[in-house]
Amino acid sequence: MKSARSKGKRARSGLVIAMDGPAGVGKSTIGTMVAKELGFRFINTGEMYRALTWKALEEGIDPTDGDALTRLAKRLTWEFRTVGEGVVIRTHIDGKGVTTQIREERVSKNSSIVAGAGGVRRLLRDMQRKLGEDGSIVMEGRDITTNVFPDADFKVYLDASIEERAKRRTKQLRQQGKPADYDKILDAIIQRDRGDLQRKINPLTQAKDAIVIDSTKMTMVETAEEILKLIRSKRKAGIEGATR
Numbered sequence: 001m002k003s004a005r006s007k008g009k010r011a012r013s014g015l016v017i018a019m020d021g022p023a024g025v026g027k028s029t030i031g032t033m034v035a036k037e038l039g040f041r042f043i044n045t046g047e048m049y050r051a052l053t054w055k056a057l058e059e060g061i062d063p064t065d066g067d068a069l070t071r072l073a074k075r076l077t078w079e080f081r082t083v084g085e086g087v088v089i090r091t092h093i094d095g096k097g098v099t100t101q102i103r104e105e106r107v108s109k110n111s112s113i114v115a116g117a118g119g120v121r122r123l124l125r126d127m128q129r130k131l132g133e134d135g136s137i138v139m140e141g142r143d144i145t146t147n148v149f150p151d152a153d154f155k156v157y158l159d160a161s162i163e164e165r166a167k168r169r170t171k172q173l174r175q176q177g178k179p180a181d182y183d184k185i186l187d188a189i190i191q192r193d194r195g196d197l198q199r200k201i202n203p204l205t206q207a208k209d210a211i212v213i214d215s216t217k218m219t220m221v222e223t224a225e226e227i228l229k230l231i232r233s234k235r236k237a238g239i240e241g242a243t244r
Helices: 027-038 046-058 066-075 105-115 118-132 144-148 162-175 182-198 220-242
Strands: 016-020 041-044 078-083 088-093 137-141 154-159 211-214
Touching: 016 027, 016 144, 027 041, 027 137, 027 220, 041 046, 046 066, 046 088, 046 105, 046 118, 066 118, 078 118, 105 118, 105 182, 118 137, 118 144, 137 144, 144 154, 154 220, 162 182, 211 220
Parallel strands: 016 137, 016 154, 041 088, 041 137, 154 211
Antiparallel strands: 078 088
């Protein structure tokens, strides 16, 4: 497998921290905490697939038509703008922010299907590599450690039990004043896991050199602190090794 750096053109000036894991495990919340503490940018790459899904549904494109989806993705104007003190990167298409639209139920139901299209994954992978080429970024998704940045400076596979993930999602929705049925959410996560793990192209897998963190019994803050501790330990070891 050729990595982004082996094709690349120039060395990165900052670290790339890649984070993978299943649905509902808290990657976005934790990744944002880590990025903010390090002064890095953060991107949830799932938003890119959701944005394309929303646009496809708006235009009446069948989510199972990979060729049509790829043509649409190529036709769109993609922009990635930072918000939240310049930390979080949000996806814009054709000049429009779509943060609200990509949370629609119809988008959630179809985004995994859209993400399975080979042409779409290759196109968005290249965009993701471009976003991270200078480093100083925390990037999360399903195939960041294995496909997008297999040469990332630090890799994390974040996990938690299905039941705990469903509890967290239920609590999050209720705090937002939205209806949340635990059993339905649990079933949706099971279905999402199945789709991510069984996808033919770049399925969710644990990179051999990723650090696996089971956050089932940890808070988001505790998990972020654990990741930061490991990153700082690795950086310190690298500096000390270079001076010997």
